[in-house]
Amino acid sequence: MTFQRARTDEQRDQRRRQILGTAAAMLAEMPVAKLSLNELSRRVGLAKANVLRYFESREAILLQLLDAELTEWIAALEDSLPPAEGTPRERGDRLAKALAESAADRPVLCDLISAQAGVLEHNVSTDVAVQHKHATLRCAEALAHLTRRHLPELGTQDAFRLVGLLTLTIAAAWPYHQPPQALLDAYAADPALAGLRADFTDVVRQSIEINLTGLLTRAENTPLGANPLGVDTVQG
Template sequence: MEFQRARNETQRDERRRTILSMAWAMLEDMSVADVSLNELSRRVGLAKSNVLRYFESREAVLLELLNGALQAWIDDLDLSAISPASPPHERAEAVAGAIAQSLAARPVLCDLISAQASVLERNVSTDTVLRHKRAVLVSVEALSAKLRTPLPELDEGDIYKIIAIALLMTSGVWPHDRPTEALLAAYTADPEIGAHRMRFAPFMQEALALTLFGLLAGRVTI
């Protein structure tokens, strides 16, 4: 794929979408750590310097993908079947399960979340970080609105804690469910070690349920 220089804003937007689309395609086949600006440039048919005309760094590309993926996940998250009239413990389990399972079904999003603080926010300008953080706030507000319906007892602070813990646990747990070949070999060689392998969805569901139980216990009798 070869591009001539973009001559208007429409063409610039097209180049940006092409770069983002190719970066996403790469993430479907490799981890965030393996996505390089050189390879991205090669795949979109632009010189590295030209890619940098549209995004200031590899991390800026990936942050924009994270913003879109986070919002898409929240848009698709369906909590409508969880009745606020159900017992609190049932609602806690159902909400925890919905969040954990829906995140597990989006490996690219989980990989981006796991790299957010330690990698993606480290090689970008203040303006880029501000755009990213503002986009995250919009997503958090949208998720808060969805969580308030099945969890009417909880206040805004409680809801924020749930979201923060869900994202922080994703960041920490996801890499453990993507072990290296050496770790996989160790799990096979020693079943006792393998028994302690962390699985993303079950761990997330249990941890989120415990968080919700604790928050609800302060508001209602479970």
């Protein structure tokens, strides 16, 4: 295909949307680790060098898709969360169940989150990193606000801490939910090992329940990562 450079802002935006749409379609077929810039370029119908005119790297494309997936997930949660009724524990358990199940229904989102820190946030410029982190912050704040609508007993900072812990749980649990064939064969061959295969939805649900119980009990309302006692951790 002969490359025709997009010469107007509208044409450039259209070309960027085409690249993002093609990448999103590929993620419905394959995991993040399998999506290559060469194959993406082939499907878009552009040389790799021409794709790089619009995005600086494969990782920059996938980070933008992650931002879009997070935004769509939160919008869907607005309409699907259960009524905020009952005791804090009852509301917390229902919230945990809804969050876990809705995340499990979005495998592309979970795969992108699991690759975010170790892969996608590498090989990008400072400008791309800043844009991505601002998008991440907006999504985290929106999800924390949604959480407090169902659990107003949580302080603002504790709701934000919960969102951070939820993200880390998804990132850690998702790869275990997608074991390679050798492990699947091992689980099938030895029933004693079957319990080691983690159920993603259950792991995320339990993690949220336990974290919510701890946050509500301790009621520290401190920023994510901060030491609530205000002292340095002693390392021996």
